[in-house]
Amino acid sequence: MIEVKNLSVQTSKGVVLLDHVEFTLTPGVCTGLTGASGSGKTTLLKALMGVSDGDVSINSGQILLDGEDLLKKPEKVRRDLCGTTLGFIPQNPMTAFNLHVPVGTQMSETFRKRLRLDKNAARKLSMDVLQKVNLLDTNRVYRSYPGQLSGGMLQRATMAILIGLSPRYIFADEPTSALDEENKAYLNQELTQMKQKAAILFVSHDDAAIRTLCDELLVMQSGIIVERGTTADLFATPHKEWTKEFVRLAMVEEGGGWTWKKSKSEM
Numbered sequence: 349m350i351e352v353k354n355l356s357v358q359t360s361k362g363v364v365l366l367d368h369v370e371f372t373l374t375p376g377v378c379t380g381l382t383g384a385s386g387s388g389k390t391t392l393l394k395a396l397m398g399v400s401d402g403d404v405s406i407n408s409g410q411i412l413l414d415g416e417d418l419l420k421k422p423e424k425v426r427r428d429l430c431g432t433t434l435g436f437i438p439q440n441p442m443t444a445f446n447l448h449v450p451v452g453t454q455m456s457e458t459f460r461k462r463l464r465l466d467k468n469a470a471r472k473l474s475m476d477v478l479q480k481v482n483l484l485d486t487n488r489v490y491r492s493y494p495g496q497l498s499g500g501m502l503q504r505a506t507m508a509i510l511i512g513l514s515p516r517y518i519f520a521d522e523p524t525s526a527l528d529e530e531n532k533a534y535l536n537q538e539l540t541q542m543k544q545k546a547a548i549l550f551v552s553h554d555d556a557a558i559r560t561l562c563d564e565l566l567v568m569q570s571g572i573i574v575e576r577g578t579t580a581d582l583f584a585t586p587h588k589e590w591t592k593e594f595v596r597l598a599m600v601e602e603g604g605g606w607t608w609k610k611s612k613s614e615m
């Protein structure tokens with residue numbers, strides 16, 4: 349279990365980016381995190397992954413992994429947790445790859461290092477997981493440099509690495525933002541499967557994906573979690589203005605009543 353307690357993050361100039369954030373992540377549960385642009389969602393994910401960002405630092409709080417505070421661990425220990433314990437899908441998939449190394453080489457090296465596989469097994473796993481994310485031209489994708497693939501293809505390749513590593517905790521920052529409806533549905537299905545073993549923190553503005561995937565929902569505003577609850581409760585009775593508007597935009601008038609808008613993949 350991951351327990352985030354009293355987490356505050358600020359810039360060196362004293363601008364507060366996260367303010368006493370608290371929540372728990374439990375395997376088997378997908379927690380959605382939504383809120384206006386610039387409210388602090390990516391900052392929170394970076395803090396969880398231990399990614400330091402220039403002049404931004406954690407100034408109070410704890411991130412407890414099975415009771416042990418990650419913030420007190422040396423950087424190497426935290427780095428070693430990335431992969432099979434903590435998995436991250438960044439908002440911009442380009443940042444997940446070295447631009448000068450073919451995607452397949454990077455995948456295989458990750459699997460060799462993190463899963464201690466030999467060269468052939470790592471290559472086979474890379475091919476298998478590329479197929480799983482619907483990148484069916486696997487040989488071409490494997491040989492391509494990141495710049496030769498589209499943003500959506502790279503987003504799926506990042507997801508493929510995650511599937512291969514099967515981490516216990518998944519922090520996904522708008523993981524399907526660059527995808528068409530078919531691939532969005534495909535990847536959300538994969539995440540639903542991974543939820544059986546993992547805890548997922550799913551950052552999204554996609555109301556349909558949140559309703560399908562997330563058991564619980566956190567709403568962030570100016571670095572504060574202003575609203576939380578089960579996804580069903582929050583969509584049924586939102587309290588804050590931002591959440592009310594989010595829910596209103598998720599609905600459509602149909603046959604004399606209001607119903608949830610469907611994503612194209614549900615139609």
Ligand SMILES: Nc1ncnc2c1ncn2[C@@H]1O[C@H](COP(=O)(O)OP(=O)(O)OP(=O)(O)O)[C@@H](O)[C@H]1O
Binds near residue numbers: 359383391392401404
């Ligand atoms: N390195 C930094 N230095 C100063 N301010 C920063 C830094 N990184 C982020 N911020 C500020 O922190 C706030 C939160 O940014 P963040 O990227 O976490 O928002 P977000 O909720 O993920 O937004 P979006 O939905 O657009 O991705 C913003 O006002 C942003 O400008």
